[in-house]
Structure formats: structure tokens, C-alpha cells
Amino acid sequence: MSDPLIVVDRLHRHYLVGGETVRALDGVSFSIARGEWVAIVGQSGSGKSTLMNLLGCLDTPTSGVYRLNGSDVEGLDDDALADLRNREIGFVFQTFQLLPRATALQNVELPLVYRGLSRRERRARAAQALEAVGLQNRMTHRPNELSGGQRQRVAVARALVGNPSLLLADEPTGNLDSATGEEIIRLFSELHARGHTLLLVTHEPRLAARCPRAIRLSDGQVVGDGPGTEIAALGAARVVHG
Amino acid sequence: MRALGQGARRLLGELVEGLRIALSSLLGARLRSLLTTLGIVIGVMTVIAIVAIIQGLNAAFEEQIASIGTHTIHVSKYQWVSQGQGEWWLMRNRKDLGLAELRAVEREATLATAVAPQVSVFQGTVTQADHELRGIRITGTDPRYLDTNGGAVAAGRFLTETDVDLSRTSAVLGFEAGQRLFPGWEPEAIVGRRVRVEGHVFTVVGAMARRGKFMDLDLDTIVFLPYTTFLRDLGGKRSLILSVSSAPEHLQELQDQLIGILRRVRRVPPDRPDDFACNKQEEFLKLYNQLTGALYAVAVGVGLITLVVGGIGIMNIMLVSVTERTREIGVRRALGARRRTILLQFLIESSVVATLGGAVGTALGLGTARVVSLATPLAAAVTPSAVVLGLTFSAAVGLLFGSWPAWRAARLDPVEALRYE
Numbered sequence: 001m002s003d004p005l006i007v008v009d010r011l012h013r014h015y016l017v018g019g020e021t022v023r024a025l026d027g028v029s030f031s032i033a034r035g036e037w038v039a040i041v042g043q044s045g046s047g048k049s050t051l052m053n054l055l056g057c058l059d060t061p062t063s064g065v066y067r068l069n070g071s072d073v074e075g076l077d078d079d080a081l082a083d084l085r086n087r088e089i090g091f092v093f094q095t096f097q098l099l100p101r102a103t104a105l106q107n108v109e110l111p112l113v114y115r116g117l118s119r120r121e122r123r124a125r126a127a128q129a130l131e132a133v134g135l136q137n138r139m140t141h142r143p144n145e146l147s148g149g150q151r152q153r154v155a156v157a158r159a160l161v162g163n164p165s166l167l168l169a170d171e172p173t174g175n176l177d178s179a180t181g182e183e184i185i186r187l188f189s190e191l192h193a194r195g196h197t198l199l200l201v202t203h204e205p206r207l208a209a210r211c212p213r214a215i216r217l218s219d220g221q222v223v224g225d226g227p228g229t230e231i232a233a234l235g236a237a238r239v240v241h242g
Numbered sequence: 243m244r245a246l247g248q249g250a251r252r253l254l255g256e257l258v259e260g261l262r263i264a265l266s267s268l269l270g271a272r273l274r275s276l277l278t279t280l281g282i283v284i285g286v287m288t289v290i291a292i293v294a295i296i297q298g299l300n301a302a303f304e305e306q307i308a309s310i311g312t313h314t315i316h317v318s319k320y321q322w323v324s325q326g327q328g329e330w331w332l333m334r335n336r337k338d339l340g341l342a343e344l345r346a347v348e349r350e351a352t353l354a355t356a357v358a359p360q361v362s363v364f365q366g367t368v369t370q371a372d373h374e375l376r377g378i379r380i381t382g383t384d385p386r387y388l389d390t391n392g393g394a395v396a397a398g399r400f401l402t403e404t405d406v407d408l409s410r411t412s413a414v415l416g417f418e419a420g421q422r423l424f425p426g427w428e429p430e431a432i433v434g435r436r437v438r439v440e441g442h443v444f445t446v447v448g449a450m451a452r453r454g455k456f457m458d459l460d461l462d463t464i465v466f467l468p469y470t471t472f473l474r475d476l477g478g479k480r481s482l483i484l485s486v487s488s489a490p491e492h493l494q495e496l497q498d499q500l501i502g503i504l505r506r507v508r509r510v511p512p513d514r515p516d517d518f519a520c521n522k523q524e525e526f527l528k529l530y531n532q533l534t535g536a537l538y539a540v541a542v543g544v545g546l547i548t549l550v551v552g553g554i555g556i557m558n559i560m561l562v563s564v565t566e567r568t569r570e571i572g573v574r575r576a577l578g579a580r581r582r583t584i585l586l587q588f589l590i591e592s593s594v595v596a597t598l599g600g601a602v603g604t605a606l607g608l609g610t611a612r613v614v615s616l617a618t619p620l621a622a623a624v625t626p627s628a629v630v631l632g633l634t635f636s637a638a639v640g641l642l643f644g645s646w647p648a649w650r651a652a653r654l655d656p657v658e659a660l661r662y663e
Contacts, residue, residue, distance in 0.1 A: 058576060058656045079580045086578020093660070097573040101266040113259050114578035116252025158577070 003070055004031040005165055005197055006055065011064035013050050013220075024050040026220035027064070032199070034165070037192040039200045039208040039228055042217035049170070051217065052201045056089055056168050057081045069165050086114050090159025092169035096151045098143040104130060104154045105139045111162045129161040130154070133187060149180035156187060160196075167191065169200045173207055185210055208232040256583050260590035267563070268595060278559040279599030281552025282639060286600045286632045289545030290607025293628045295614055296534055296541070298621040303530055306456050307523050314390045314523070315497055317347075317484040317504065321519040323529045336517045337508060338481035346507045353488045353496040356389035359469050360483040363476060368465055369438045370423040378419060378463045380439060382472025390485035393461070397429035398448030401468050405447070409470040413437060413444035417452040418462035439465060442475045493522070549635065552599065553643035560592050560647035571651055572659030585652035592644020593637050600636020604629050 013025040025047045032038055042048045053059040054066060057073060060081075066073045069088055076084065085091075090111075098107045108126040117125070130139055133153040143151055152172060159167055172188070173181030185207060192198055192212075200211060208214045214231035216224035224231045268275045316322070319336045321329065344359045351357065359382075366380035381387075384406045388394070396417065405412045415423065415432065424432050429449040437444055444467065453461040473480075488496040497520050504510075504518055564571070571584055579587075608629075611622035 053657045056576065058660070079582075082575065082578050082580040082583075085576060091573075091576045093573070097569065099263075099570065099573075101270055102262075106262075110259075110574070111577045113255040114252065114574075114580075114583060116248040116250075116255060118251060119255070122255075162578075 005034045005036075005069055006030075006032040006199075007065065007067040008055075009065040011051075011054065011066060012062045013047075013054060013059070014062045023220050025054070025061070028217070028220070028222055030215055030222060030225060032197065034197055035192075035195050036213060037188070037198040037200075037211050039202055039211035039214040039231075040217065041202060041205070041208045041214055041231060043203060045219075046217040047220040048201050048203075048217050050220075052168060052170055052199075055166075055199065056091060057085045082114075086111055086162060088165050090162060090164040090167045092152070092155050092159050092167065092172045094171035094174040096143070096148075096155045096175070098151055098154055098158075100143055103140045103142055104135060104146070104157075107143070107154055108158045108161050111158065115162060125161055126157070129157040132160065133157045147180070148176050149183050152176060152180075152184050153187065156184075156191075160191070165197060167196055167198045169198070171202055171204075172200065173202075173204065181207075205232040256586055257590065260587040261594065263587060264591040264594040267591065268598070274559065275595060275598075278555050279552070279595055279602070281548060281555045282596050282599030282636050283552075283603040283606065285545050285548030285552050286603025286636050287607040287610060288548055289542065289635070290604050290628050290632045291610040291614070291622075292538075292541035292545070293631070294608065294611035294622040294624050295620055296538055297625055297628070298611075298615060298623040299534060301623050302621050306454065307526055307530075313490045313493055314485050314487045315493065315500060316521040317343075317486065317500055318519055318521055319481045319517075320521075322521040323525040333519075338479070339484060339518060340482060343504060343507050344482060344484060346503050347484055347486060347500065350503050351486060351496065351499055353492045353499055354486045355489065356386040356485075356487045358383055358386035358390040358485045360387070360391075360485060361469055361472055361480050362483075363440065366440055366465070368419065368423065368440075370435070373423050373425070375419060375422055375463070378465065379459070380465045380467065380472070380476065382467045382469035382476070384469055387466070387485070390487045393453050394451045395448045396451040398433035398446070400448055401466060405468040406470050409474055410468060411442065411444045411471060411475075412447040412468060413439060414448040414450060414466040415446055416450050416460075416462045416464040416466075418460065419465050420446075420449040422463075437465075439467065440476055497522075549639050553596075553639040556592055556596055556640060557643040557647060559595075560588060560644050561650070563591070564588065564647050564651040567651075568654065568659050568662040571654050572656050572662065575654075575656035575659065581652040584654075585648045588648035588651045589641060589644050592648065593640035596640025596644070597633060597637045600633050600639075603636065604632035607632065 008031065009029050011025055011028040012023070015022045015024055028047075028051065040048050040051060050059070054061055057068070060073070068084070073081070073084070099110070105123070105126050108129050109122045112122040112125060127136070127139060130136060133156050135150060135153050135157065138146060138150060143154070146154065159169075169188070173184055176184060188198055188200070189210070200207065202208055209229045209232040211228035214224070214226065214228040215222055216231050216234070224234055317339065319339060320333050344357070347354070348357050361382040363380040365377050368375045368378060368380070383401065385401055385403060388400055395414070398414070400414055401412060404410070415437075420427075420429060420432050423437060424435065432446050432449050435446050437446055450462070455461060467476075469482075486496065486500060500520060501516060505516065508517060510517055574584065608624055611624060614620055615622040
């Protein structure tokens with residue numbers, strides 16, 4: 001447990017746009033220990049989405065090191081990355097991204113289908129995950145029969161069901177009203193208390209302030225790393241380190 | 243399940259999941275699915291219906307062709323199955339086949355199991371009281387006819403050696419001929435009655451059982467006479483047909499033997515071609531297969547073109563489906579779906595759509611065949627192979643035309659797919 005879960009060292013991600021190189025990430029370094037609850041904040045264009053894609057193993061860096069749970073992500077092929085996402089990462093998206101024609105249970109089962117578990121085991125674990133987010137009475141409902149908060153809970157259950165080492169949430173409250181958003185934040189807080197490692201990408205100071213730690217990005221670089229309340233309050237104005 | 247490896251279970255799970263998605267998206271867009279599969283439905287329907295009709299034709303033809311004797315060579319002046327008109331005039335001028343040839347074949351064809359001469363009037367007239375039959379075939383033959391050409395007697399007897407040897411005025415009526423000359427009579431009652439054949443009085447000695455048709459020849463209206471009587475009363479200046487049977491394995495050798503005998507008897511110089519023809523059932527089969535083969539090819543061609551059009555429809559709708567579900571693909575990839583998984587999902591969807599279309603098309607095609615066989619003389623035969631063919635073909639079309647959209651879906655970049663609006 002002494003090893004950090006995530007080690008990021010001089011991470012670069014450059015895009016070629018119209019013959020010009022855009023440095024979406026320009027030498028980002030940090031590490032995150034197991035059980036931490038970290039917000040990644042920054043304005044749009046700061047590189048936080050790029051960072052999330054890299055941390056989520058959806059994309060590979062131009063240069064630099066990304067070590068997740070002790071293994072180097074560099075050089076993995078597409079299938080290996082897919083398997084790594086399946087095992088190590090649980091995604092929560094801003095717009096929930098549930099399959100509209102599948103029940104809550106079927107939605108939550110999906111990552112386990114890709115893992116090759118038996119039907120019975122999938123069912124049991126999916127039911128357990130739904131229970132953990134308080135939706136034991138909504139298992140056979142389809143997304144359009146659920147409220148926004150409930151949908152996001154299903155999405156969280158889907159992210160948790162594979163027992164990943166990292167929960168990665170992209171603007172998880174962005175599509176919810178403030179009361180429901182608060183409900184989801186409380187859910188994250190509970191998950192944190194149970195020992196899950198949570199990484200939230202957000203531009204909402206209110207959400208960042210609730211996280212014990214926040215990392216602020218600006219122009220592809222880390223410009224702040226500290227307690228959530230401080231980083232959220234700082235805004236982009238004060239640059240801690242260049 | 244426990245014995246299954248993780249990989250196999252994953253594949254199974256993905257297949258089941260793929261099927262579930264395919265069915266739910268089919269049900270989710272019923273009208274679209276219906277329109278998409280219409281091309282396949284029509285294509286499969288066409289092929290199935292035509293195949294069923296052709297198979298029915300084949301069955302009917304095989305039945306007919308058996309009626310002229312499977313292992314029989316019919317030696318005649320004329321080539322029955324000939325290509326082109328010119329030859330017919332040449333054949334007409336050939337020397338008639340006569341009794342000399344018959345005797346020589348009877349004497350020397352050691353491989354023959356039966357030899358029967360036939361001499362015919364094609365548009366004959368037979369009368370009985372005030373009933374008249376016109377335009378029927380009157381054939382002079384001998385008892386071996388039943389061995390070489392088939393047929394059975396329903397009442398009385400067939401011609402005998404004595405009928406032939408004494409040139410008796412005996413006649414055997416085909417089933418239809420008997421029914422029409424003696425309407426409402428039992429076949430047994432006809433025996434012993436008198437009829438006029440081309441003006442000559444004959445005594446009915448037997449009536450044939452029903453035999454059916456061969457090509458345009460109605461075997462049931464033939465009136466049989468002893469060939470000796472025929473040649474005496476109806477005119478001797480006619481060419482004989484010699485029907486010669488053998489064991490099936492000797493048919494080719496028999497033909498060689500017959501050619502040798504006839505060339506010698508008819509004094510054909512070695513450098514001249516045969517001035518007679520050995521007609522076999524298989525020549526009809528060949529001709530028939532040529533005709534229906536072309537029909538088959540056209541039908542299958544039309545069906546395939548329709549299937550290709552249907553396939554393009556499926557490809558089109560699958561491309562739309564991939565675009566519509568770009569974000570879903572991104573989510574699935576994020577949750578751990580490999581490229582293969584996505585590929586499989588869309589392949590399953592396209593082949594399920596196509597196979598369902600194929601199933602509907604098969605049902606409609608069989609229905610069409612049924613209607614055709616009820617409404618027309620064509621007998622459509624439904625075979626399980628046609629059904630299997632229809633389903634297999636449509637599934638293959640689904641796979642083939644679904645593969646490009648599926649490949650496009652599979653190579654989507656997860657980041658791009660998730661960002662897609």
C-alpha cells in the first residue's frame with residue numbers, strides 16, 4: 001500500500017491541429033495514493049479532459065510516464081488498454097451514458113460481460129452494486145423510468161461493479177440540479193469513506209471544495225495542488241508553481 | 243459453465259449481449275427495420291419461390307421421363323432431341339427402318355433384354371358407335387412393348403405373340419381412349435367390344451391403366467395394335483422405331499452393338515455417318531437440364547442482384563446505426579469492450595436483421611410457390627434445402643454487408659466517440 005496508485009511524470013499530450021502543435025498537456029507530474037479523493041479542476045481548455053482521457057487509459061501520452069496500480073501503461077496495445085480499463089477503472093460520465101433500452105441491472109452488468117463472468121455472478125454483483133448506491137428497488141427499471149439522480153446512481157453502480165482501483169468521474173454533477181448534485185456528492189463522500197480512490201474532473205468550485213485534495217490545471221500544466229477548499233477558492237489567479 | 247474458460251465465457255457473454263442489443267434495436271425501430279430488410283425479403287422470396295417451382299418441375303419431369311423406360315434405347319430414323327432445323331430434313335430422307343432391321347436386332351443384339359418394334363399413326367381416328375376420337379396416336383407393336391416402354395393392363399390383356407403372328411385385329415385401348423370411346427363403362431366391360439381404327443374393325447382385347455404424359459404425348463390416348471396388322475391394314479410404308487432394353491450397366495455397350503448391327507444391315511459405308519439415331523432418355527434429360535439450367539441461372543442471378551441491393555440497404559442502415567450510436571460505442575469501449583467486441587456486436591446486428599428478413603422472405607417464397615402450384619399446373623416442391631439456403635444466404639449477406647459498418651464502428655477512437663455529439 002506504500003506505492004501510490006497513480007504516478008504521472010512529465011506527461012505530455014500534443015495534438016497536431018492544422019499543422020500547429022497544440023500542447024494539451026505540457027509536462028504534468030503528480031501522484032495519487034490509494035484511497036484519496038482528488039478533484040482535477042481548471043477552465044475549459046486547461047487540459048483536464050485530456051488528462052482524464054489519459055488517466056482513464058482511453059488515450060496514450062505523446063511522452064512521459066503514467067503508472068497505474070504498479071504497471072506502466074506505455075506500450076500497451078488496444079486490447080490490453082481495454083482490459084486495463086475494464087479491470088482498473090470505473091467511469092462516471094456527465095450525461096450518465098446508460099444504454100436506453102437496457103434495465104438498470106443490465107446496464108450495471110455490462111463491464112462484467114466484458115470481463116467474462118458467468119451470468120449468475122454478473123447478476124449477483126450487479127444487484128449488490130445497485131444496492132450499494134441505494135437502488136435495490138429500481139433494478140428492472142429502464143433509464144427513462146428513472147430520475148436524473150437515480151440515473152447517475154446507476155452509472156456509479158456500473159463504475160463500481162467491477163471493483164476497480166480507480167473511480168473516474170467527469171463532471172458527475174454537471175447535468176443535475178443542485179439538490180440532486182448534492183446527493184451524488186454525498187454518495188461520493190460515502191464511497192471515499194469506504195476506501196475507494198476517487199478522481200473527479202470538474203469546473204465547479206463547490207464540488208472541488210468538497211474534495212480533500214484538488215489539482216488545478218491551466219494551459220496544460222499543474223498550477224495548483226493542495227486541499228480542495230484552498231484550490232477551489234484560489235481560482236485561476238494565483239499560480240502556485242509554473 | 244464452470245468448465246468454460248474466461249475467454250470463452252467472455253465471448254459467449256458478448257454474443258448474448260450482441261443478440262440482445264440487436265433485438266432491442268430492431269424492436270426499437272420497427273418501421274426502419276422493416277424497410278431495411280425489404281430488399282432481403284424480396285430477394286429471398288424470389289429465389290425460394292423459383293427454386294421451389296423448378297424443383298417441382300424437375301420432379302414432374304423425372305416422373306415423366308421414367309415413363310419412356312429408363313434403360314431403353316429407341317432406334318429411329320429421327321434424332322428425337324436435335325439442335326437446329328436443318329437436320330430434320332436430312333433425317334426425313336433417310337431410309338426407313340423396317341422388318342429387316344427388327345429381325346437383325348432380335349437375332350444379334352445379345353445385350354438386349356427386350357426388343358419391341360413400334361410403328362405409329364400420329365393423327366389417327368378411332369370410332370365406336372357414335373363416339374369418335376380424332377388426332378390420337380395409333381401404335382403397332384408387340385408384347386415386349388410393356389418391357390421396353392412400360393405401362394400396365396387394367397382389364398383384359400395386352401397384345402400377344404399370337405396376335406402378332408396371325409395379324410389378328412386385336413386392339414388395346416389406352417386408359418383415356420377407352421374412357422372416351424365408352425363413356426361411363428367399366429374397363430372390364432370394354433373388353434370384347436368392337437371399334438373402328440382408321441376405318442378397320444378391331445376387337446378390344448384389353449384396356450391400359452393410367453400412365454400420364456410424356457412431354458406433349460398423352461400416353462393414355464394411344465391405341466395399340468399388333469404391328470403386323472398395322473402394317474397390313476394401315477399402310478406399310480412407315481419407318482419403325484425399335485425400342486431395345488438392357489440392364490442399366492450395359493446400355494452404352496448395347497448402343498455400340500446396335501450401331502454395328504444396323505450399319506451392316508443398312509449397308510452404311512464406313513466413311514458415312516449413321517443413317518439412324520439411338521435415342522435415350524438421358525438426351526431428354528440433357529435438353530431439359532439445358533433449358534431449366536438457363537432458367538435457373540437467370541432466376542438465381544435476379545435473386546442475387548436483389549440480395550445485393552438488399553445488402554446495400556443493410557449496409558446503409560448499419561452505417562446510420564453506427565453513427566447514431568457513436569457515443570454508446572465510446573461508453574462500451576470505456577467500460578472495457580475491445581474492438582473485436584464492437585465488431586461482433588454490429589456484425590450480429592446486421593446478420594440478425596438480414597436473417598429475419600430471410601426468414602420472412604422464405605415464408606413468403608414458400609407461400610408464393612404454394613399459390614403457384616394451386617393456381618397453375620406447375621407443381622412446386624418445397625424442400626428443406628431451399629429453406630436452409632434462404633436463411634444461410636441472407637445471414638451471409640448480413641455478415642458481408644455489415645462488415646464494413648462494423649469495422650468502422652470497431653476502429654472508432656474511444657475519446658472521439660465519447661466526445662461525439
